[in-house]
Amino acid sequence: MTKAFKALYISQEEGNFKKEIKDVSIADLPENDVLIKVSYSSLNYKDALSASGNKGVTKKFPHVPGIDAAGIVMKSNTPDFQEGDPVLVTGFDLGMNTWGGFGEYISIPAAWVVALPEGLSLKEAMSLGTAGLTAGLSVEKIIAAGITPDQGAVIVSGATGGVGSMATAILSKLGFEVVAISGKSENDFLTSTLGAKQMLNRDEFIEKYNNKPLSPSDFAAGIDNVGGPTLSGILKSVKQYGIVTCCGNVSSADLNTSIFPFILRGITLTGIDSAQAPMALRKKVWKSLASEWKPVHLDEMIEEISLDELPEKLDALLQGKAKGRYVLKHD
Structure with a gap:
C-alpha cells in the first residue's frame, strides 16, 4: 500500500527542528500488526515536547507525534481485531518513537490497541485521551x-x-x-x-x-x-x-x-504511569470512562481543531496557555 496521507511532520535540519503539514506515505510506516485510519487524536504536553524536538521524548527524527489516536482498523494480522473495528490507542511508544496520531494512519502492535468501549464515540474517546x-x-x-x-x-x-x-x-x-x-x-x-x-x-x-x-x-x-x-x-x-x-x-x-x-x-x-499501564487495568478504566465516569459536560471541555491549527495549539501547550483539551479531527 503506497497511499499518501497528511501528517504533522517534524524534521531536523542542522540542529533546528521544523514543523510542517505534508504528505507522507503509508509505506513509511513500520510493519506492524494493525493498520488504523485515524479519525481523531488529542493534544498532550508530551506531544508538544516531541514536536519541539525534545530528545527526552523522541529520539528519532523525522517524526510524526501524537500519543493518542482513535479510528477504524483498515488491516489486521491478528484475530483480536478485524477490518472495520473502531479502536483507540494511548501511550506505549505511540507518538514517541513510533509515528503517532498526528498523521491520518498509524501502524502499531496489537498489544497497544483497545477496542472502543460501548458508550463512547471515537471523538469522545479522544476528548478523554491520555x-x-x-x-x-x-x-x-x-x-x-x-x-x-x-x-x-x-x-x-x-x-x-x-x-x-x-x-x-x-x-x-x-x-x-x-x-x-x-x-x-x-x-x-x-x-x-x-x-x-x-x-x-x-x-x-x-x-x-x-x-x-x-x-x-x-x-x-x-x-x-x-x-x-x-x-x-x-x-x-x-x-x-x-x-x-x-x-x-x-x-x-x-x-x-x-x-x-x-x-x-x-x-x-x-x-500514575498511564503510558505503560497494564492492558487489563486500561480496559477496566476505559469501561468506567465510557459509562458512570463520563464527564457530564465533556463536549464543553474540548476544542476541536484541524491539522492546520495544530502547530499553534502545540505552542500554546508549551507556553502554559491551554485550557481544557484540544481534539484533532482528521478529514
Whole structure:
C-alpha cells in the first residue's frame, strides 16, 4: 500500500527542528500488526515536547507525534481485531518513537490497541485521551484506597489542564467535593463546567499549606499534576490515611517535603504511569470512562481543531496557555 496521507511532520535540519503539514506515505510506516485510519487524536504536553524536538521524548527524527489516536482498523494480522473495528490507542511508544496520531494512519502492535468501549464515540474517546485515562487511573487509586465522598473534599492541582480538568469532572460526577488549584483565573470553567466546589489560587495554596512541616488536614485525598511545592503542600494537607496521586512535573520534578504526613498521618503517595499501564487495568478504566465516569459536560471541555491549527495549539501547550483539551479531527 503506497497511499499518501497528511501528517504533522517534524524534521531536523542542522540542529533546528521544523514543523510542517505534508504528505507522507503509508509505506513509511513500520510493519506492524494493525493498520488504523485515524479519525481523531488529542493534544498532550508530551506531544508538544516531541514536536519541539525534545530528545527526552523522541529520539528519532523525522517524526510524526501524537500519543493518542482513535479510528477504524483498515488491516489486521491478528484475530483480536478485524477490518472495520473502531479502536483507540494511548501511550506505549505511540507518538514517541513510533509515528503517532498526528498523521491520518498509524501502524502499531496489537498489544497497544483497545477496542472502543460501548458508550463512547471515537471523538469522545479522544476528548478523554491520555488525559482522561491518567485522571481515571488516579480516581481508581482513590476509590481502591477506600476514600468515599462523605470523608471530605479531594484537592486537584493543575485543574484547568488536561488531566486536572478530567479528574475534576470525573470526581464531581461521582459525588466528590472537589477543591481545584489553578494558577489561572478560570472560576466559571472550573465550577460550572467541571463541577468544582471551590477554587484556590496556586500561590495562595502553597503559602497556606507548604510553609510548615505539617498543615491542617483539610482534604481526604489529592490528585497532583504539577509537582514541586504544590505536591508538597497537598501531602501536608491530607487527612489520616489519605492518598495522593502524582502524575506530572510541569512546575518542578523536585519534591522537598517533610516525612510527617507519612509517619504521623499514614498517608500514601502513589505514582500514575498511564503510558505503560497494564492492558487489563486500561480496559477496566476505559469501561468506567465510557459509562458512570463520563464527564457530564465533556463536549464543553474540548476544542476541536484541524491539522492546520495544530502547530499553534502545540505552542500554546508549551507556553502554559491551554485550557481544557484540544481534539484533532482528521478529514
